[in-house]
Amino acid sequence: MNYLPFLTANTGQLFRRFSRVVLIISILCFCAGCSQTPPEREVVEDYLWRLANVLDQEFESPGIHLHSYPEKRDMGLSLSTHSIDLLDFLSMTGCKLQITAAQKNSGLGRVMMSSQTFLYQWQFLNDSRECLDHLETEDPALYAQLQQVVAVKREELDRYAWLAVWGGPEMRHYYGVTQQWLSQDEAISLAEDDYRLLLTLIEFTQQIKRDRESTALDVGQYREPFELTLARLGQSNMGGKVLATVSDLTTLLTQGTKMLQRSKGRICPTGKITPNAKILHTVFLKFYIGKVQPYMAFVHQQTAPWFDQQHNLLNGFSLDVPDAFDEFQQKLALTSSDSLWAGYQQAVKSHTLAWQQILGECGLMPGGG
Structure with missing residues (x-):
């Protein structure tokens, strides 16, 4: 009997199945590489694994908590739509405002x-001054109509500014979801020039809203720096990294604190150092003080001014923001009960206190002998 056709057919099937298995394994390995635990988090998890082992407790690494920025569809603000009759508008001879409005009505402007x-709304307000002066005597009816439009645009300029800073694609990318933690070799806070520029423009829009007669800043002077600042935000993912790092550190430290609290009175029941207490002390010195605390110090040093910057940029606006964004900005607040920064600070304090209590029971606190 000739087995060759049978073997050849089965060999082909086996090869195809093997190829599919290899492909699936390759895809899984690739995906695993994409979601690899950040090395900074591995250091903290290693410390907690060792802590759990010494304390004879279970430790299950929690998943990375993802903080997503509100979707574009949830970031809308109510804005008025005012227009001037085109024939009347074209009659405003001598007004530079014609050119500005024409740009908005072009294909690109839409x-x-x-x-x-x-920037267009800002330019419109700048150019309207000259035009109002011209129309006041030339065409009182059109003057009154343009005055109404300008009043609304002044009132709503801060809304357009908010949409430009917080509602645009740049900030959405800056706060994009990530599983990566902050690295100790990267700058975290906004560059001082970018930060000051954003604050200046935010303060300017509030000034315009408060004082209708205030002198407008020259939009041409700020157009390019503003766009460049937003572009730099759009090329970074630093906001997402800060949220991931602070949130995860809070969760992990809290788990460690609970382990220590559950072990109170068990490591040194008689108040004397036990063999297990010596191992615990080694974990404390070598892994917590030696590895985790230096990273925590870096996080505190770098993210404290970052949260301060974000807080100031948020508080520069005095308007009702969309509900979805209001929930998000509570995470960035400095004192809110939902603030990530306040939660992290409390987690650090609680973890420190838990160590002080358990080491104190064993007489292993520095200076305690």
Whole structure:
């Protein structure tokens, strides 16, 4: 009997099945590589594994908590739509405002990014001054109509500014979801020039809203720096990394604190150092003090001014933000009960206290002998 056709057919099937298995394994390995635990988190988890082992407790590494930025569809603000009759508008001879408005009505003008729309509204207010002076005597009716439009645009300029800073694609990318933690070799806070520029423009829009007669800043002076600042935000994912790092550190430290609290009175029941207490002390010195604390010090040093910057940029606006964003900005607040920074600070204090209590029971606190 000739087995060759049978073997050849089965060999082909086996090869195809083997190829599919290899492909699946390759994909799984690739995906595993993409979701690899950040090395900074591995250091903290290693410390907690050792702590759990000494304390004879279970430790299950929690998943990374992802903080997503509100979707574009949830970031809308109510804005008025005012227009001037085209024939009347074209009659405003001698007004530079004609050119500005014509740009908005062009094909490109109808698809402006949020930052460009803000700059347009600002330019409109600048150019309206000269035009109002011209129309006051030339065409009182059109003057009154344009005055109404300008009043609304002044009132809503801070809304356009908010949409440009917080509602645009740049900040959404900056706060994009990530599983990566902060690295000790990267700058975290916004560059001082970018930060000051954003604050200046935010303060300016509030000034315009408060004082209708205030002198407008020259939009041309700020157009390019503003766009460059937003572009730098859009090329970074630092906001997402800060949220991931602070949130995960809080969760992990809290787990460690609970383990220590459950072990009170068990490691040194008679108040004397036990063999297990010596091992615990080694974990404390070598892994917590030696490895975890230096990273925590870096996080505190770098993220404290970062949270301060974000807090100031948020508080520069005095308007009702969308509900979805209000929930998100509570995470960035410095004192809110939902603040990530306040929660992290409390987690650090609680973890420190738990160590002090358990080491104190064993007489292993520094200076305690």
